[in-house]
Amino acid sequence: MILKRRLFWMVAILIAVAAIVIPLVSSNYMLRVVNITMITYICVLSMFIVFGMAGQISFAQAGFWGVGAYITAILTVKLQLSPVIAIFASVLGTGLIAAILGLALFRLHGHYFGFSTIGVVMILNGLFQNWKPVTGGADGIGGIPAFGIGSWEFTSEMNNFHLILVIVVAVSIITYIVQRSALGRSFMAIRDNEIAAKCMGVNSYKTKIIAFTLAAMYCGIAGSLFAFLTSYISATTFTFPQSALYLVMLMLGGYNTLAGPVVGTLLLMLLPEWFRFLQEYILLIYGLGVMVLMVVMPDGLIGGGKKAYESIRKRGWAKQPSNDIG
Amino acid sequence: MNLSAKEAGQSSPVMILDKLCKRFGGVVAADEISFTLASGQIHGLIGPNGSGKSTALNLISGVTDMDSGNVILDGETITKEASYMRARLGIARTFQHPRLLKRCDVRTNLFLGSDLANMKKHSSPFTLEQLMEAAGLRLDLGDSITTMSYGQQKLFEIVRALLTNPKVVLLDEPAAGLNTKEMERVEALINIAVKNNAAVLLVEHSMDLVMNLCHVITVLNFGRPIAEGIPEEILSNEAVIEAYLGRGRSA
């Protein structure tokens, strides 16, 4: 308990310090990288919910990210609605679409659901790419205004940084709460043993849909933030490989804890920036690195770190398990 | 050892199984299985391997769909209900090989049980401390499940089942693979269930446990009930002896 409280304050202080320091020391370019990283983190969190917790592989997440972005773009640019309405619409709209898809697709079991999500992202991408009257087709949608509440506008990179940071913190807290709730436990029960879950009163069909919808809503808000940040969106961003990237980030960081998405996203988004001199080879190293890491640390860096920590601790304390069977 | 519990326990029927039938292709797994479970009673379900005992549990808990027959719980026919619904209505079970959440910690696994209890209207007489004590498990809530031995995992699964505050507890070979001390703990847990008026359906191969604990025993062979009665009657029943063929028991 004491450890948890200390951890909480450490994280809170870290975030507060980051909120103040990062904009001061970073160039506009670096700040943009940070902003995109945070938006990506929200999408990786969505993968954490649907796959890390509920065990359902979904390649649709980048598609939902796009849905969120396009809803905001369409509402602000074509319908001239306020950014606040747009962000809410993105969250709710993406959630609604996911819920409807979930109703149909969770009738499928095991691998088949995952395969269908490949279809979903490909179809969504096809729509983004070709539905000219609504999504602008290959031209995309430009001129998306900055986010604003009333007369308060978030035009600069730093404004966006603070806006996105607030949402990141909020979404992380929501995820933390879900993880420790009965809903979160029902997700994990489905992941680890669906039959046991059902025999423990979990309506797995409905619960999977809830997980899928919640995850999609995370992508929805991430998409909206992305649209406001970059003021131009196009279909080439919201693709199957992008979804695969979220999955990889989750697995690299660790799929079983909240710290996993943080580590995974930071690693894959910021490392390329720090190793710019390896520019040409970056993707190659990334691909090979993923392959190696899966062999060496299948629980991700956090999971592997925990195991290493446990084995060091056990050796240090010579701890005996205290059960008296036999 | 526990025949006095027969008098002590309440005896109102809580679950009625009416002619449950199930075929898998050409194999008849369940052939008009019928019996009644009463609250506070331990009902044994025995039979040679392949006689349909696990199938019966799967049909009752809703894991397998039945071809025909009815399951009635507290007067309500729940035959059409999905397994999660039956769990919410008060059926809890364990499995031959423990179905625990291997990637979650002890807390998550246990609270999954109490989450179900919280869904029910009446408060639960089962407490975590009492159950863990009876099971002999001293675990930290943050521990990983995988540190437990097989026997501990089986006991853990029974604890989880009882935490749900069930009306009916289905136990699928809880003693299989356990040593004597662990079997004693299984008995202790079953007694707690019975003391709190749950009905226990015990599928077992360990005759010691069955004869000691059960108030009533139903014997299955090839999916069909061939005998039902108190332990002494079953031991001397010719049809039963024949079904087991050569498994002589000194009574």
Next chain:
Amino acid sequence: MVLQLIIAGLAMGIVYGLVAMGFVLIFRAVGVVNFAQGEFLMIGGFFSYTLTAQLGLPMGAALGVCALIMGLFGIFFHFLTYWPLRKSWDITVIISTIGASIALKEIATLLWGPAPLGVDPIVPGLAKFSTVSIEWQFILTIGIAALLMGGVFMLLERTYLGHILQATAQDQYAAALIGIPVVVATGLTFAISALITGVGGLLLAPIFFVTTTMGGITGLKAFAAVIIGGFGSVHGAIIGGILIGFVDTFSGAYISSTYRDAIVFLCLILALIVRPQGIFGEKIAEKV
């Protein structure tokens, strides 16, 4: 016109079939989806460029050399992605193959450059049948692919080696118990899968440009073919591939060339909803 579409559809379809077959062979053997399968196609395409345009080999020789190299590559790939993770959770192998697909694309970019490469047709010119003229390369693609598929079938059904591969695919543990060296069987399966997919790339190369992205979409469409045909069924993969080839070609011509990809995946979802086990697949129940 329709005949030309049919031939083109059949040619595309049979190549999808080769890739789909590649997917299924690996899945049946080790139970994992190989997300780098499309990149096998890409590598085959690049090898075809190197062998014909750079080294000047005639098509027949190029075919043989390409097949051999792809087979060896498959074994190499097997030891890099599957073998170290054979006892781990499925998703780790999937992630590893995703990493491999990225790495392969980058290696291709580094070795051959980012620009699309053109390859001469296997056999140039048109075949003339009374009023209709069809490109020879389509006919040859269909022919070579069919021969290759037939060859794999013969191997699996009629030879001792094939039976070993099938046995290992059905139950690795039992196969090991009766003395089959599992690593040889799984390695060989990957080799065959890479070989046929790579040759598919070689056949496709002259029809489209060879690019680092050619594996991506084609791989996914072949994957859709596997599912529609029946996940785990080799016949299903071939039939599914040909079906997808037709859907792809005909919807591109008659409905919309821009939506053709989306339509393929719409078919995938519809197929999953209507009949998830595919045309030839079987429903698998879980043992409790």
